[in-house]
Amino acid sequence: MKVLVVGGSSGIGIATVKTFVNANHEVIATYRTNIPEGGEGAYWLKADMLSVADIESIAANISTIDLLILLPGVSLGKNLSQYLDEEMEEVIAVNFTSQFRTIQRVRHCLAADSQIIFLGSIAGQRGSADPVYGASKGAVHALAKSLAKSMAPRTRVNVIAPGMVTDTGMYDATDPDVIKGHLETSPTGHFVSAEEISKIILDMSLPHWRQLNGACIDLNGGQYLR
Numbered sequence: 001m002k003v004l005v006v007g008g009s010s011g012i013g014i015a016t017v018k019t020f021v022n023a024n025h026e027v028i029a030t031y032r033t034n035i036p037e038g039g040e041g042a043y044w045l046k047a048d049m050l051s052v053a054d055i056e057s058i059a060a061n062i063s064t065i066d067l068l069i070l071l072p073g074v075s076l077g078k079n080l081s082q083y084l085d086e087e088m089e090e091v092i093a094v095n096f097t098s099q100f101r102t103i104q105r106v107r108h109c110l111a112a113d114s115q116i117i118f119l120g121s122i123a124g125q126r127g128s129a130d131p132v133y134g135a136s137k138g139a140v141h142a143l144a145k146s147l148a149k150s151m152a153p154r155t156r157v158n159v160i161a162p163g164m165v166t167d168t169g170m171y172d173a174t175d176p177d178v179i180k181g182h183l184e185t186s187p188t189g190h191f192v193s194a195e196e197i198s199k200i201i202l203d204m205s206l207p208h209w210r211q212l213n214g215a216c217i218d219l220n221g222g223q224y225l226r
Helices: 012-022 054-061 085-109 131-151 176-184 195-202
Strands: 004-006 024-029 041-045 067-069 110-119 155-162 216-219
Touching: 004 012, 012 024, 012 195, 024 054, 041 054, 054 085, 067 085, 085 110, 085 131, 110 131, 110 195, 131 155, 155 195, 195 216
Parallel strands: 004 024, 004 067, 024 041, 067 110, 110 155, 155 216
Antiparallel strands: none
16 A cells, blocks of 8 residues: 655654554655654655645655545644734644645545545544634544545545644643643543554554545544544
């Protein structure tokens, strides 16, 4: 299987690259600044998701792909009164607009019986103290549902929506008291790790998931139920 991982250089991204490489799949991955340590075995493309030209260069450098995994994400952790206009635009651009553009540019590369997997968030379902981040992830969830209808049967589209994810930059930057609060409201008493998410994505690529389309898989330990 040929896999394109957009946003593959850190956290969930590099974990996903490693998991698919170790499973003997052909992996193309994007990075913004530096190819990460542990990225051996993948073909790397430099791409800033705020640059339309860079997004178009992704399509120019790939052929047919079976699985598109979209992992870019940024959270500034600000509230309504703290956001500047340019900060709001950046978060929406990275978390939503760039991913829409990527699909537009590479859709002709998607093979028959292909799949797109987005990284959503619990924040896109129940809201967030960072309203722009929550709104951008909610937009991703809605986009996946829309594309699941319009791109079928050739391409299936799904989302995974975790709560807090360990072994990521976002987790490391979170205030310990906030982490404690999230942990106390999780019925399972623990968080999912970046590596665990990568293995779930790998499993979703297998044939026994072929009926999954337009779905959002919650990975929050029961912290938010719907």
